[in-house]
Amino acid sequence: MSVTVRVPAKVNVQLAVGAARPDGFHDLANVFLAVGLYDEITVTPADELRITCTGPGADRVPLDTTNLAARAALALAARHGIDPRVHIHIAKDIPVAGGMAGGSADGAGALLACDTLWSLNSPQSELLSLCAELGSDVPFSLLGGAALGVGRGEQLTPLAVGGAFHWVFAVADGGLSTPTVFQEFDRLAAGKAIPPPTPDPALLDALRTGDAAALADTLSNDLQPAALSLRPSLAATLTTGTTAGALAALVSGSGPTTAFLTKDEETATQVATALQSSGTCHTARPTTSPARGATVVGLDRV
Structure with missing residues:
Protein backbone atom coordinates (compact mmCIF):
# COMPACT_ATOMS: atom_id res chain seq x y z
CA MET A 1 0.00 0.00 0.00
CA ALA A 160 -13.57 30.62 12.93
CA VAL A 161 -13.37 32.01 9.38
CA GLY A 162 -16.51 33.54 7.86
CA GLY A 163 -15.70 33.16 4.18
CA ALA A 164 -13.05 32.79 1.50
CA PHE A 165 -10.17 35.24 1.20
CA HIS A 166 -8.34 35.81 -2.10
CA TRP A 167 -4.55 36.02 -2.12
CA VAL A 168 -1.59 36.32 -4.44
CA PHE A 169 1.81 35.00 -3.33
CA ALA A 170 4.89 36.39 -5.03
CA VAL A 171 7.68 33.83 -4.85
CA ALA A 172 11.19 35.31 -4.72
CA ASP A 173 14.34 33.83 -6.15
CA GLY A 174 16.16 31.93 -3.42
CA GLY A 175 15.09 31.60 0.20
CA LEU A 176 15.60 33.12 3.62
CA SER A 177 16.62 31.12 6.68
CA THR A 178 14.07 31.50 9.48
CA PRO A 179 16.77 31.47 12.21
CA THR A 180 18.69 34.17 10.32
CA VAL A 181 15.58 36.36 10.11
CA PHE A 182 14.96 35.98 13.85
CA GLN A 183 18.61 36.89 14.50
CA GLU A 184 18.13 40.03 12.42
CA PHE A 185 14.94 40.77 14.38
CA ASP A 186 16.97 40.55 17.60
CA ARG A 187 19.66 42.82 16.15
CA LEU A 188 17.15 45.46 15.07
CA ALA A 189 15.34 45.24 18.42
CA ALA A 190 18.47 45.51 20.58
CA GLY A 191 17.98 48.04 23.34
CA LYS A 192 14.27 48.48 22.63
CA ALA A 193 11.37 47.50 24.89
CA ILE A 194 9.43 44.68 23.21
CA PRO A 195 5.86 44.22 24.50
CA PRO A 196 4.47 40.73 25.12
CA PRO A 197 2.84 39.46 21.91
CA THR A 198 -0.97 39.47 21.91
CA PRO A 199 -3.52 38.69 19.18
CA ASP A 200 -5.33 41.65 17.63
CA PRO A 201 -9.08 41.41 18.43
CA ALA A 202 -9.97 43.40 15.28
CA LEU A 203 -8.05 40.91 13.12
CA LEU A 204 -9.73 37.92 14.75
CA ASP A 205 -13.11 39.59 14.17
CA ALA A 206 -12.25 40.22 10.50
CA LEU A 207 -11.47 36.53 10.06
CA ARG A 208 -14.67 35.52 11.81
CA THR A 209 -16.84 37.76 9.63
CA GLY A 210 -14.95 37.09 6.39
CA ASP A 211 -14.37 40.83 5.86
CA ALA A 212 -11.40 41.21 3.51
CA ALA A 213 -11.18 44.99 3.85
CA ALA A 214 -11.12 44.76 7.65
CA LEU A 215 -8.52 41.99 7.50
CA ALA A 216 -6.39 44.15 5.19
CA ASP A 217 -6.42 46.94 7.78
CA THR A 218 -5.11 44.61 10.50
CA LEU A 219 -2.47 42.45 8.76
CA SER A 220 0.87 42.63 10.55
CA ASN A 221 4.22 40.86 10.69
CA ASP A 222 6.87 41.83 13.23
CA LEU A 223 9.47 39.92 11.19
CA GLN A 224 8.90 42.04 8.09
CA PRO A 225 11.50 44.74 8.95
CA ALA A 226 14.10 41.99 9.49
CA ALA A 227 13.22 40.28 6.20
CA LEU A 228 13.40 43.61 4.34
CA SER A 229 16.73 44.38 5.99
CA LEU A 230 18.14 41.09 4.70
CA ARG A 231 16.40 41.31 1.30
CA PRO A 232 15.75 45.01 0.46
CA SER A 233 14.47 44.10 -3.01
CA LEU A 234 11.25 42.80 -1.42
CA ALA A 235 10.11 46.41 -0.92
CA ALA A 236 9.69 46.79 -4.69
CA THR A 237 7.60 43.61 -4.83
CA LEU A 238 5.31 44.87 -2.06
CA THR A 239 4.86 48.20 -3.84
CA THR A 240 4.12 46.54 -7.17
CA GLY A 241 1.34 44.42 -5.73
CA THR A 242 -0.39 47.22 -3.84
CA THR A 243 -0.14 49.54 -6.84
CA ALA A 244 -1.79 46.83 -8.96
CA GLY A 245 -4.83 46.72 -6.68
CA ALA A 246 -4.12 44.57 -3.62
CA LEU A 247 -5.93 45.65 -0.46
CA ALA A 248 -2.79 45.02 1.58
CA ALA A 249 0.60 43.33 1.33
CA LEU A 250 3.08 41.82 3.76
CA VAL A 251 6.02 39.47 3.91
CA SER A 252 4.80 35.93 4.58
CA GLY A 253 6.32 34.71 7.84
CA SER A 254 10.09 34.98 7.68
CA GLY A 255 9.96 35.55 3.90
CA PRO A 256 11.02 36.03 1.23
CA THR A 257 7.59 35.16 -0.23
CA THR A 258 5.28 38.18 -0.16
CA ALA A 259 1.52 37.95 0.29
CA PHE A 260 -1.16 40.18 -1.24
CA LEU A 261 -4.76 40.19 -0.04
CA THR A 262 -7.31 41.16 -2.70
CA LYS A 263 -11.04 41.88 -2.68
CA ASP A 264 -11.97 39.15 -5.20
CA GLU A 265 -10.70 36.57 -7.67
CA GLU A 266 -10.63 39.03 -10.59
CA THR A 267 -8.39 41.42 -8.68
CA ALA A 268 -6.14 38.54 -7.61
CA THR A 269 -5.63 37.62 -11.27
CA GLN A 270 -4.87 41.28 -12.07
CA VAL A 271 -2.33 41.57 -9.24
CA ALA A 272 -0.67 38.27 -10.16
CA THR A 273 -0.30 39.40 -13.78
CA ALA A 274 1.26 42.70 -12.72
CA LEU A 275 3.70 41.00 -10.37
CA GLN A 276 4.64 38.36 -12.93
CA SER A 277 5.48 40.99 -15.55
CA SER A 278 7.23 43.38 -13.17
CA GLY A 279 10.50 41.50 -12.79
CA THR A 280 10.31 41.92 -9.01
CA CYS A 281 9.62 38.23 -8.28
CA HIS A 282 10.21 34.78 -9.72
CA THR A 283 6.53 33.91 -10.05
CA ALA A 284 3.14 35.00 -8.69
CA ARG A 285 0.48 32.51 -7.54
CA PRO A 286 -3.17 33.42 -6.92
CA THR A 287 -5.14 31.22 -4.51
CA THR A 288 -7.68 31.29 -1.69
CA SER A 289 -7.95 30.55 2.02
CA PRO A 290 -8.78 28.89 4.33
CA ALA A 291 -7.63 25.43 3.27
CA ARG A 292 -7.96 22.04 4.92
CA GLY A 293 -5.01 20.71 6.90
CA ALA A 294 -3.14 17.51 6.09
CA THR A 295 -5.55 15.15 4.31
CA VAL A 296 -5.20 11.63 2.94
CA VAL A 297 -5.96 11.89 -0.79
CA GLY A 298 -4.66 8.55 -2.08
CA LEU A 299 -4.52 4.90 -0.98
CA ASP A 300 -3.04 2.62 -3.65
CA ARG A 301 -1.87 -0.96 -3.85
CA VAL A 302 1.75 -1.27 -5.03
Whole structure:
Protein backbone atom coordinates (compact mmCIF):
# COMPACT_ATOMS: atom_id res chain seq x y z
CA MET A 1 0.00 0.00 0.00
CA SER A 2 1.12 3.56 -0.68
CA VAL A 3 -0.48 6.54 1.05
CA THR A 4 -0.57 10.08 -0.33
CA VAL A 5 -1.30 13.09 1.87
CA ARG A 6 -1.94 16.61 0.65
CA VAL A 7 -0.88 19.39 3.03
CA PRO A 8 -1.27 23.17 2.66
CA ALA A 9 1.00 26.19 2.88
CA LYS A 10 0.26 28.93 5.41
CA VAL A 11 0.33 32.68 5.67
CA ASN A 12 0.65 34.50 8.98
CA VAL A 13 -1.99 37.22 8.95
CA GLN A 14 -0.60 38.35 12.29
CA LEU A 15 2.88 37.51 13.55
CA ALA A 16 3.58 39.30 16.83
CA VAL A 17 7.05 38.48 18.16
CA GLY A 18 8.19 38.87 21.76
CA ALA A 19 11.72 39.26 23.07
CA ALA A 20 14.16 36.35 22.85
CA ARG A 21 13.70 33.82 25.63
CA PRO A 22 16.58 32.17 27.53
CA ASP A 23 16.15 29.06 25.33
CA GLY A 24 16.67 31.18 22.20
CA PHE A 25 13.06 30.98 21.04
CA HIS A 26 10.58 33.88 21.03
CA ASP A 27 7.08 33.96 22.43
CA LEU A 28 4.62 34.55 19.58
CA ALA A 29 1.04 35.52 18.91
CA ASN A 30 0.83 33.85 15.53
CA VAL A 31 -2.44 33.87 13.58
CA PHE A 32 -2.12 31.16 10.95
CA LEU A 33 -4.28 30.86 7.85
CA ALA A 34 -3.89 27.81 5.59
CA VAL A 35 -3.88 28.63 1.87
CA GLY A 36 -4.48 26.61 -1.27
CA LEU A 37 -0.90 25.85 -2.27
CA TYR A 38 0.01 22.25 -1.47
CA ASP A 39 2.78 19.70 -1.18
CA GLU A 40 1.89 16.04 -1.60
CA ILE A 41 3.67 13.39 0.46
CA THR A 42 3.57 9.76 -0.68
CA VAL A 43 4.81 7.02 1.63
CA THR A 44 5.49 3.47 0.41
CA PRO A 45 7.08 0.46 2.18
CA ALA A 46 10.78 0.13 1.35
CA ASP A 47 13.94 -1.69 2.41
CA GLU A 48 15.15 1.40 4.31
CA LEU A 49 14.11 4.94 5.09
CA ARG A 50 14.78 7.16 2.10
CA ILE A 51 13.49 10.45 0.73
CA THR A 52 13.04 11.75 -2.80
CA CYS A 53 11.70 15.10 -3.92
CA THR A 54 10.44 16.67 -7.14
CA GLY A 55 8.98 20.05 -8.05
CA PRO A 56 10.07 23.71 -7.85
CA GLY A 57 13.07 24.13 -5.53
CA ALA A 58 13.52 20.38 -5.07
CA ASP A 59 17.28 20.76 -5.41
CA ARG A 60 17.28 22.74 -2.15
CA VAL A 61 15.36 20.15 -0.13
CA PRO A 62 17.55 17.95 2.13
CA LEU A 63 17.20 14.24 1.45
CA ASP A 64 18.56 13.01 4.76
CA THR A 65 17.29 12.80 8.34
CA THR A 66 17.43 16.58 8.75
CA ASN A 67 14.31 16.70 6.56
CA LEU A 68 11.21 17.12 8.74
CA ALA A 69 9.41 14.41 6.78
CA ALA A 70 12.11 11.89 7.73
CA ARG A 71 12.14 13.15 11.32
CA ALA A 72 8.36 12.70 11.48
CA ALA A 73 8.58 9.09 10.28
CA LEU A 74 11.36 8.35 12.78
CA ALA A 75 9.47 9.96 15.67
CA LEU A 76 6.23 8.09 14.97
CA ALA A 77 8.09 4.79 14.50
CA ALA A 78 9.98 5.27 17.77
CA ARG A 79 6.72 6.01 19.62
CA HIS A 80 5.22 2.70 18.45
CA GLY A 81 8.30 0.45 18.18
CA ILE A 82 8.15 0.25 14.38
CA ASP A 83 11.06 -0.09 11.99
CA PRO A 84 10.60 2.99 9.75
CA ARG A 85 11.47 1.36 6.45
CA VAL A 86 9.58 3.64 4.08
CA HIS A 87 10.19 5.61 0.92
CA ILE A 88 8.92 9.19 1.41
CA HIS A 89 8.37 11.10 -1.80
CA ILE A 90 7.73 14.84 -1.59
CA ALA A 91 6.03 16.51 -4.55
CA LYS A 92 6.80 20.20 -3.89
CA ASP A 93 4.56 23.08 -4.83
CA ILE A 94 4.96 25.19 -1.67
CA PRO A 95 7.93 27.56 -2.06
CA VAL A 96 11.12 26.21 -0.47
CA ALA A 97 12.48 28.40 2.37
CA GLY A 98 9.77 30.88 1.42
CA GLY A 99 8.11 31.67 4.76
CA MET A 100 5.07 29.50 4.00
CA ALA A 101 5.96 26.48 6.19
CA GLY A 102 6.77 24.12 3.33
CA GLY A 103 9.17 22.04 5.41
CA SER A 104 6.70 21.93 8.29
CA ALA A 105 3.96 20.88 5.88
CA ASP A 106 6.13 17.98 4.71
CA GLY A 107 6.67 16.91 8.31
CA ALA A 108 2.95 16.95 9.08
CA GLY A 109 2.13 15.20 5.81
CA ALA A 110 4.67 12.43 6.40
CA LEU A 111 3.39 11.94 9.95
CA LEU A 112 -0.19 11.43 8.80
CA ALA A 113 0.89 9.29 5.82
CA CYS A 114 2.98 6.95 7.99
CA ASP A 115 0.26 6.76 10.63
CA THR A 116 -2.15 5.68 7.89
CA LEU A 117 0.29 3.27 6.23
CA TRP A 118 1.04 1.58 9.54
CA SER A 119 -2.68 1.44 10.51
CA LEU A 120 -2.01 3.19 13.81
CA ASN A 121 -5.17 5.31 13.86
CA SER A 122 -3.52 7.73 16.26
CA PRO A 123 -5.83 10.36 17.76
CA GLN A 124 -5.26 13.88 16.47
CA SER A 125 -4.07 14.95 19.93
CA GLU A 126 -1.19 12.45 19.75
CA LEU A 127 -0.23 13.54 16.24
CA LEU A 128 -0.32 17.21 17.29
CA SER A 129 1.95 16.41 20.24
CA LEU A 130 4.47 14.76 17.91
CA CYS A 131 4.18 17.71 15.52
CA ALA A 132 5.04 20.13 18.34
CA GLU A 133 8.21 18.14 19.04
CA LEU A 134 9.21 18.47 15.38
CA GLY A 135 8.82 22.25 15.03
CA SER A 136 6.78 25.32 15.85
CA ASP A 137 4.77 25.43 12.59
CA VAL A 138 4.24 21.68 12.15
CA PRO A 139 1.08 21.38 14.31
CA PHE A 140 -0.74 23.99 12.24
CA SER A 141 0.20 22.20 9.01
CA LEU A 142 -1.64 19.17 10.35
CA LEU A 143 -4.64 21.17 11.60
CA GLY A 144 -5.17 23.67 8.74
CA GLY A 145 -8.00 26.18 8.57
CA ALA A 146 -7.14 29.09 10.83
CA ALA A 147 -5.66 29.09 14.30
CA LEU A 148 -3.97 31.23 16.91
CA GLY A 149 -0.57 29.86 17.89
CA VAL A 150 1.07 30.95 21.15
CA GLY A 151 4.23 29.87 22.95
CA ARG A 152 6.60 29.15 20.06
CA GLY A 153 3.49 29.02 17.88
CA GLU A 154 2.85 25.34 18.54
CA GLN A 155 0.03 25.81 21.12
CA LEU A 156 -3.00 26.15 18.85
CA THR A 157 -6.54 27.41 19.27
CA PRO A 158 -8.69 26.95 16.13
CA LEU A 159 -10.32 30.12 14.82
CA ALA A 160 -13.57 30.62 12.93
CA VAL A 161 -13.37 32.01 9.38
CA GLY A 162 -16.51 33.54 7.86
CA GLY A 163 -15.70 33.16 4.18
CA ALA A 164 -13.05 32.79 1.50
CA PHE A 165 -10.17 35.24 1.20
CA HIS A 166 -8.34 35.81 -2.10
CA TRP A 167 -4.55 36.02 -2.12
CA VAL A 168 -1.59 36.32 -4.44
CA PHE A 169 1.81 35.00 -3.33
CA ALA A 170 4.89 36.39 -5.03
CA VAL A 171 7.68 33.83 -4.85
CA ALA A 172 11.19 35.31 -4.72
CA ASP A 173 14.34 33.83 -6.15
CA GLY A 174 16.16 31.93 -3.42
CA GLY A 175 15.09 31.60 0.20
CA LEU A 176 15.60 33.12 3.62
CA SER A 177 16.62 31.12 6.68
CA THR A 178 14.07 31.50 9.48
CA PRO A 179 16.77 31.47 12.21
CA THR A 180 18.69 34.17 10.32
CA VAL A 181 15.58 36.36 10.11
CA PHE A 182 14.96 35.98 13.85
CA GLN A 183 18.61 36.89 14.50
CA GLU A 184 18.13 40.03 12.42
CA PHE A 185 14.94 40.77 14.38
CA ASP A 186 16.97 40.55 17.60
CA ARG A 187 19.66 42.82 16.15
CA LEU A 188 17.15 45.46 15.07
CA ALA A 189 15.34 45.24 18.42
CA ALA A 190 18.47 45.51 20.58
CA GLY A 191 17.98 48.04 23.34
CA LYS A 192 14.27 48.48 22.63
CA ALA A 193 11.37 47.50 24.89
CA ILE A 194 9.43 44.68 23.21
CA PRO A 195 5.86 44.22 24.50
CA PRO A 196 4.47 40.73 25.12
CA PRO A 197 2.84 39.46 21.91
CA THR A 198 -0.97 39.47 21.91
CA PRO A 199 -3.52 38.69 19.18
CA ASP A 200 -5.33 41.65 17.63
CA PRO A 201 -9.08 41.41 18.43
CA ALA A 202 -9.97 43.40 15.28
CA LEU A 203 -8.05 40.91 13.12
CA LEU A 204 -9.73 37.92 14.75
CA ASP A 205 -13.11 39.59 14.17
CA ALA A 206 -12.25 40.22 10.50
CA LEU A 207 -11.47 36.53 10.06
CA ARG A 208 -14.67 35.52 11.81
CA THR A 209 -16.84 37.76 9.63
CA GLY A 210 -14.95 37.09 6.39
CA ASP A 211 -14.37 40.83 5.86
CA ALA A 212 -11.40 41.21 3.51
CA ALA A 213 -11.18 44.99 3.85
CA ALA A 214 -11.12 44.76 7.65
CA LEU A 215 -8.52 41.99 7.50
CA ALA A 216 -6.39 44.15 5.19
CA ASP A 217 -6.42 46.94 7.78
CA THR A 218 -5.11 44.61 10.50
CA LEU A 219 -2.47 42.45 8.76
CA SER A 220 0.87 42.63 10.55
CA ASN A 221 4.22 40.86 10.69
CA ASP A 222 6.87 41.83 13.23
CA LEU A 223 9.47 39.92 11.19
CA GLN A 224 8.90 42.04 8.09
CA PRO A 225 11.50 44.74 8.95
CA ALA A 226 14.10 41.99 9.49
CA ALA A 227 13.22 40.28 6.20
CA LEU A 228 13.40 43.61 4.34
CA SER A 229 16.73 44.38 5.99
CA LEU A 230 18.14 41.09 4.70
CA ARG A 231 16.40 41.31 1.30
CA PRO A 232 15.75 45.01 0.46
CA SER A 233 14.47 44.10 -3.01
CA LEU A 234 11.25 42.80 -1.42
CA ALA A 235 10.11 46.41 -0.92
CA ALA A 236 9.69 46.79 -4.69
CA THR A 237 7.60 43.61 -4.83
CA LEU A 238 5.31 44.87 -2.06
CA THR A 239 4.86 48.20 -3.84
CA THR A 240 4.12 46.54 -7.17
CA GLY A 241 1.34 44.42 -5.73
CA THR A 242 -0.39 47.22 -3.84
CA THR A 243 -0.14 49.54 -6.84
CA ALA A 244 -1.79 46.83 -8.96
CA GLY A 245 -4.83 46.72 -6.68
CA ALA A 246 -4.12 44.57 -3.62
CA LEU A 247 -5.93 45.65 -0.46
CA ALA A 248 -2.79 45.02 1.58
CA ALA A 249 0.60 43.33 1.33
CA LEU A 250 3.08 41.82 3.76
CA VAL A 251 6.02 39.47 3.91
CA SER A 252 4.80 35.93 4.58
CA GLY A 253 6.32 34.71 7.84
CA SER A 254 10.09 34.98 7.68
CA GLY A 255 9.96 35.55 3.90
CA PRO A 256 11.02 36.03 1.23
CA THR A 257 7.59 35.16 -0.23
CA THR A 258 5.28 38.18 -0.16
CA ALA A 259 1.52 37.95 0.29
CA PHE A 260 -1.16 40.18 -1.24
CA LEU A 261 -4.76 40.19 -0.04
CA THR A 262 -7.31 41.16 -2.70
CA LYS A 263 -11.04 41.88 -2.68
CA ASP A 264 -11.97 39.15 -5.20
CA GLU A 265 -10.70 36.57 -7.67
CA GLU A 266 -10.63 39.03 -10.59
CA THR A 267 -8.39 41.42 -8.68
CA ALA A 268 -6.14 38.54 -7.61
CA THR A 269 -5.63 37.62 -11.27
CA GLN A 270 -4.87 41.28 -12.07
CA VAL A 271 -2.33 41.57 -9.24
CA ALA A 272 -0.67 38.27 -10.16
CA THR A 273 -0.30 39.40 -13.78
CA ALA A 274 1.26 42.70 -12.72
CA LEU A 275 3.70 41.00 -10.37
CA GLN A 276 4.64 38.36 -12.93
CA SER A 277 5.48 40.99 -15.55
CA SER A 278 7.23 43.38 -13.17
CA GLY A 279 10.50 41.50 -12.79
CA THR A 280 10.31 41.92 -9.01
CA CYS A 281 9.62 38.23 -8.28
CA HIS A 282 10.21 34.78 -9.72
CA THR A 283 6.53 33.91 -10.05
CA ALA A 284 3.14 35.00 -8.69
CA ARG A 285 0.48 32.51 -7.54
CA PRO A 286 -3.17 33.42 -6.92
CA THR A 287 -5.14 31.22 -4.51
CA THR A 288 -7.68 31.29 -1.69
CA SER A 289 -7.95 30.55 2.02
CA PRO A 290 -8.78 28.89 4.33
CA ALA A 291 -7.63 25.43 3.27
CA ARG A 292 -7.96 22.04 4.92
CA GLY A 293 -5.01 20.71 6.90
CA ALA A 294 -3.14 17.51 6.09
CA THR A 295 -5.55 15.15 4.31
CA VAL A 296 -5.20 11.63 2.94
CA VAL A 297 -5.96 11.89 -0.79
CA GLY A 298 -4.66 8.55 -2.08
CA LEU A 299 -4.52 4.90 -0.98
CA ASP A 300 -3.04 2.62 -3.65
CA ARG A 301 -1.87 -0.96 -3.85
CA VAL A 302 1.75 -1.27 -5.03
